[in-house]
Amino acid sequence: MTSKILLNIPRLCLRGILHPVINTAGPVCSCRHLTSDVASQQNVIQNIFTRKEKDEHSKIIFRTDVTNPGDHEIRHEGLLYTIDRGIFRRISSDDCFNRFKIQVRTFQEACIMIRKPALEVIHAMKNFDPNLPMPKFILYGHLGVGKNMTLLQTMHYAYMNKWCIIQTPWPQQWIERYTEVSKSTHKPGRIDLPMEARAFLCQLKSQNGIVLNDYKTQYRYDWTEREATEIGTPLIELLKFGLQRVKFADDVVGALLKEIKLLASQRKIKVLVVADGINGFFGPTRMKISDKAFKDTEQAKAGTGFLPTSDLSLIDNFKRLLEPDMVNSICVATVDSNLIPKVNRTDTITPQYLLGREGFAALDPFIPIHVTNYSDKEATSMMEYYTDRRWIHKESGKTHEGRKQLMFLSNNNPRELFKVCTTM
Amino acid sequence: MALCKGKLLFQYFLNNHINHARFLSFTQSNLSRYAKDFIDPIVEKEELSKPLDEFDTRRHRPVKAARTEETIMGDQAVQKFINIIMRDGKKDVARSVIDQTFANIKRKQIERYHRAPTQEEKEKIELDPVKIFHQAYENCKPVLYTRTKVHGGFKYKVPCPCEGNTQSFKSMKFLITAAEEKDKRIRMWKRLSLEIIDASRNEGVAIRKKQNLHRECQANRAYSHFRWSK
Numbered sequence: 001m002t003s004k005i006l007l008n009i010p011r012l013c014l015r016g017i018l019h020p021v022i023n024t025a026g027p028v029c030s031c032r033h034l035t036s037d038v039a040s041q042q043n044v045i046q047n048i049f050t051r052k053e054k055d056e057h058s059k060i061i062f063r064t065d066v067t068n069p070g071d072h073e074i075r076h077e078g079l080l081y082t083i084d085r086g087i088f089r090r091i092s093s094d095d096c097f098n099r100f101k102i103q104v105r106t107f108q109e110a111c112i113m114i115r116k117p118a119l120e121v122i123h124a125m126k127n128f129d130p131n132l133p134m135p136k137f138i139l140y141g142h143l144g145v146g147k148n149m150t151l152l153q154t155m156h157y158a159y160m161n162k163w164c165i166i167q168t169p170w171p172q173q174w175i176e177r178y179t180e181v182s183k184s185t186h187k188p189g190r191i192d193l194p195m196e197a198r199a200f201l202c203q204l205k206s207q208n209g210i211v212l213n214d215y216k217t218q219y220r221y222d223w224t225e226r227e228a229t230e231i232g233t234p235l236i237e238l239l240k241f242g243l244q245r246v247k248f249a250d251d252v253v254g255a256l257l258k259e260i261k262l263l264a265s266q267r268k269i270k271v272l273v274v275a276d277g278i279n280g281f282f283g284p285t286r287m288k289i290s291d292k293a294f295k296d297t298e299q300a301k302a303g304t305g306f307l308p309t310s311d312l313s314l315i316d317n318f319k320r321l322l323e324p325d326m327v328n329s330i331c332v333a334t335v336d337s338n339l340i341p342k343v344n345r346t347d348t349i350t351p352q353y354l355l356g357r358e359g360f361a362a363l364d365p366f367i368p369i370h371v372t373n374y375s376d377k378e379a380t381s382m383m384e385y386y387t388d389r390r391w392i393h394k395e396s397g398k399t400h401e402g403r404k405q406l407m408f409l410s411n412n413n414p415r416e417l418f419k420v421c422t423t424m
Numbered sequence: 425m426a427l428c429k430g431k432l433l434f435q436y437f438l439n440n441h442i443n444h445a446r447f448l449s450f451t452q453s454n455l456s457r458y459a460k461d462f463i464d465p466i467v468e469k470e471e472l473s474k475p476l477d478e479f480d481t482r483r484h485r486p487v488k489a490a491r492t493e494e495t496i497m498g499d500q501a502v503q504k505f506i507n508i509i510m511r512d513g514k515k516d517v518a519r520s521v522i523d524q525t526f527a528n529i530k531r532k533q534i535e536r537y538h539r540a541p542t543q544e545e546k547e548k549i550e551l552d553p554v555k556i557f558h559q560a561y562e563n564c565k566p567v568l569y570t571r572t573k574v575h576g577g578f579k580y581k582v583p584c585p586c587e588g589n590t591q592s593f594k595s596m597k598f599l600i601t602a603a604e605e606k607d608k609r610i611r612m613w614k615r616l617s618l619e620i621i622d623a624s625r626n627e628g629v630a631i632r633k634k635q636n637l638h639r640e641c642q643a644n645r646a647y648s649h650f651r652w653s654k
Contacts, residue, residue, distance in 0.1 A: 106531045108538040113650050390534055422527045 035418040062388070069122060069157040070311055076114045078378045080385055083110040083156055091155050093203035095169055096276065097148060103418075107389045113382065115146065117369045118153040125157060130267060130328040131313050136363055138278070138351045139334045141183055141371035144415025147334040150371060154332050158272040164260055165207045165272050166321065169200070171280025171339060174314055179295040186251045197249035197314055201242050204256065211269055212236045218262055221255055223248050235259060254317040261321065264328040269271070271329035273321050278333035279340075279351075281315050281360035284308055322362055333363075374413040382414070386421055399423035412419040458488050465490040483495070499554055501561060508596050522603035524613035529621060530554040564595035566634050568641040573650050582650045583641035595634075602629035 064079045066072060072081075083091075090109040092101065104110045121137050128135060141149045158165050168174075184190035205212070212235040221229040222236075223245070229238055235256065242252030253402055264271045275281070284306040289299050299307060309315050322331065335354040337345060351368050352360055374382065383403055386392045396402045406424070410416035463485050466472055476482060489579045493503045502522065510518040540546045550556055569590070570581040586594065603616040606629075624630030 102531070106535045106538075108535065390537060391530075409540055422523075422530060 001017075011408070019348065036356070045207045058365065060381060060384045062384040063111075068160060069118075069153055070126070070160065072119060072122070074116075074119060077116060077119065078113065078375075078381050078382070080111050080113050083112065083152075085110055087159060090150070090206050091159055091165075093167070093169075093206060093256070094199065096167070099150060099415075100149070100152070105410060107391075112149050112153060112387070113146075113378065114153070115150065115371075115378070117371050118150040120369060121150070121154050121330075122157050125154070125272070125330055128221055128330065130270075132327070133324040133365075134273075134326050134329045134331055136322070136331040136333065137365040137369055138366050139332070139369050139371050140349050140351050140354070142373075143336075143369050144340065144413050145373060146414050147336075147371050148276060151276060151334065153273060154272065158270075159207070162210060163270045163272045164211045164264075165210075165274060166260070167203065167274040168276070168318060169203075171277050172286075173199075174312060175280055175309070176286040178287065178293075179314050181297075182247075183297060184250065184313050185248060189311070190316070191297060191299070191307070191311055192250040192313055194246045194249050196254050198243060198246050198363075199254065200314070201239055201249060202254060202257075205236075205239055205243075205339075209236070212239060215259075215263055215268065217255075217259055219255070221251075221259070223251075229255075250317075253314060256305070257317050257321060261326060264326065267328055268326075271326075273323075273331040273333075274331060275318075275331070275333040277336040277339050277414075278287075278363070279335045279354045279356070279359055280316065281309055282362065283356055285312070319362065359363070374414060374417070376407065376412070379407050379412050379417065382417065383421070386418075391418075392421050392424045394424050397421070437464050453626075462486050462488045464488060465494075467494045500559045500570060501558065503555065504592070505557075505596050508593070509600055521616070524611075525617040525620065526553040526557070528613060528617040529533055529556055530619060556624045557620055560599065560630075561592075561595055564598045564630050564634055565591050565628055566598075566637050568593055568638060569594065570637070570644065571643060573647075573649055575653065580647045580650055581640065581644050582647050583644050584648075584651055598630040598633045599623060605629065606610070 062080055064072075064076050064081050066076065067081055068086070069081075085104075088104065100110075100112075117139060124135060124137070139150055141147055151300065155165055155167070161341055174193060177194045178193050180193065182192045182194060182271075184192050216232050216234050217229060217230060217238060220231050221243075223229070227245075229241065238252060238256060239261075242249045242256075260269070260271060263269050285308070287294070287307040288305075289302060290304055291305055294300050294307070299311060310319075321329075335349075335351045337349055337354060340354070348354075351366070355363065380403065383392065383406065397406065402424075406417065406420055410420045458591055461482060465487050467490055476597055495499050506515070506518050506522050509521060530551065533549060533551050533553070533556070535547055537549045537551060540549065550559075566586050568583050569586040572579050573582045574580075575629075600618070602623075603612065603619045606615040619628055619630055623630045
C-alpha cells in the first residue's frame with residue numbers, strides 16, 4: 001500500500017510553487033488504535049499506555065520516537081514528538097510561545113503534536129522551486145486552535161536543516177508597547193525603536209548563530225565619519241555592532257536583512273520568514289501622534305491621529321522581505337483577530353478580511369491554510385498525553401465516559417481542552 | 425356582573441395553576457427561599473437516567489435547584505472560600521481567581537513531581553490542589569481567639585475557645601490577608617497559590633498569623649475569667 005503524502009498537491013502544483021514530486025515513503029497504516037500492528041511499528045512506539053480498567057481504549061499510542069521533523073509523514077498525524085530542550089530554548093526567544101513555555105516548565109519537556117497544516121508547510125519546504133518568488137503560507141483559524149504550534153514545528157524543521165530564520169515578535173511589541181522613540185539616523189521622516197530593534201537582533205543571534213558566523217558582508221556601511229563596516233566583515237560582527245551602539249540598531253537590522261536577502265538570491269542560504277499576527281503590520285499603529293514622545297518629529301506637524309506603520313523603520317525593513325524579488329525562501333505567517341480593536345472585532349477569521357486592503361495587496365499571491373480544532377482521534381491522544389504527564393490524575397478523567405464529557409465541554413479546541421482538564 | 429370579593433379570589437385560584445396557592449402563606453415558617461413542598465434535587469447521572477414510576481412524587485412536586493458544590497466543584501469549603509474572597513458581589517471574578525490559584529498549585533506540584541529523581545519521592549508529592557487547600561485550611565485553624573470586653577471602664581482582650589464557623593472563617597481569612605499583604609505587582613492568584621502551598625507545609629505568613637494570635641491569648645490569660653462575668 002502506498003500513498004500520496006501531501007494533502008493538496010494539485011493546488012500547490014497549479015501555482016507552480018512545487019515540483020510535482022510525490023513522496024512515496026513507506027507503508028501507511030491507520031495509526032493509533034492498533035493493538036495487533038504494534039510489533040511492526042516498534043520504532044514509532046515509545047510508550048504504550050496500559051491500564052487495568054476494562055476499556056475500549058486500553059492501549060493507545062500517542063508518541064513517536066521520530067524527533068526529526070523532516071521524517072514525519074501523514075501516518076504520524078495526531079502523535080506527539082519531543083523537541084530537544086536546548087534547541088527549543090534557542091528557537092523560542094524572549095517573548096514568543098509564552099503559553100507553551102509555561103507548559104514546558106510544568107511537564108519538563110517540549111512536546112508538540114504533529115498535525116496536518118505543519119506537514120503541508122514542511123512538505124512545501126522540502127520541494128519548492130528556488131527560482132520563483134517565495135511562496136507565502138497564511139495560517140488562519142479561531143483563537144486557541146494551534147496556529148502558533150504549527151509555526152514552531154516549521155521553525156524546528158528550518159533550524160535542523162540550517163535555514164536562516166527571521167521571526168518577528170508579536171506585532172503589539174512594535175505597534176503599541178514601545179519603550180523609547182527616536183528619529184531615524186538613516187532616513188528623515190522615519191521613526192526608530194532602538195530597544196525593540198536590539199531585542200530583535202538578540203533573537204536573530206540566538207536563532208541562527210551558525211549562518212551569521214559563516215558569511216560575510218558584501219556592502220560597505222558608513223555609520224558616522226569614524227565608524228564604518230567594511231566589505232568582508234562577518235555578519236556576526238555587524239550584529240554585535242548593533243548591540244553595542246543601540247542608536248544604530250534599527251539601521252543594522254535593515255543592513256542585515258539586506259545581506260540575507262542578497263545571500264538568498266545567490267542561493268547560498270535558504271530563508272524562513274515567520275510572522276505571528278502579520279495583519280498587525282498593516283494599517284495604522286496604536287501610537288498617538290499627539291503623544292509627548294513624538295514632539296520633535298516630522299509627524300507632529302500633522303497634528304492628531306495615529307502613526308502609520310510604514311513610518312516605523314523596523315516594519316519598513318521587514319516588509320522588504322515580502323517583495324517579489326525575494327527568492328529561495330518561504331514565508332509562514334498567521335493572521336489573528338486579537339489585533340483588531342475590540343470595537344470592530346467580529347467572528348470573521350478569513351485572511352482577506354483580517355489583512356485589509358493594504359495587507360492583501362502586499363501579500364497577494366498567498367496560500368491560505370485553515371487550522372481547525374482537534375479531530376476526535378487527536379483529542380483522545382492529547383488527553384492520553386495529559387494522563388501520562390499527570391495533568392489528568394482523577395479516575396473520572398481516565399474513563400471513556402469522562403473523556404467524552406471533556407471533549408464536549410471544550411468543543412475539541414486545544415486551548416480549551418487544556419483549561420478544562422485543570423480541574424480533573 | 426361584578427363578583428363579590430370572596431368569589432373573585434376563588435375564581436383566581438381556580439383559573440391559575442394550583443401551585444400558586446403555595447406562595448400565599450402569611451406566616452413565615454422557615455428562612456429558606458423554597459416552600460415546604462419542594463423536594464431535593466437528584467444529582468447523580470445514573471439515578472437521573474432511570475425511568476420514573478407513575479406515582480412518583482417527582483411527577484407533580486416542584487424541585488429545588490441543585491447547589492454549585494453538588495455539581496461542579498464538589499467541595500463546600502471551596503465555595504465558602506470563594507464567598508470570602510469576593511468583593512462588591514463580583515462572584516465571577518472571585519471564582520476565576522480561585523480557579524487560577526488551583527491551576528497554579530497544580531502546575532507547581534506537577535513540576536516538582538517530574539523533577540523528583542526517584543519513584544519513592546514522586547509518590548510522596550500530592551498533586552490534587554483541592555486536597556492541598558484542605559491541608560492548608562486545617563493547618564491555619566486557630567484554637568483560641570480574643571474578644572474585647574469592657575469591664576470597669578477598661579477594654580480587655582479576653583481569650584476564648586475558637587470552634588465551629590468562627591474557626592473556619594478565621595483560617596480562611598488568614599490565608600487571604602497573608603496573600604493580600606504580599607507584593608501588589610504580582611497577580612493575586614499567584615500570591616494566593618504560593619501562600620496555600622506554604623501553609624500546607626506549616627510554613628508561611630498565614631501560619632505565623634495564627635501563632636501570633638495564640639501568643640496574644642497566652643499573654644492575656646489573666647483576663648480569661650472575664651468570660652463568665654457580666
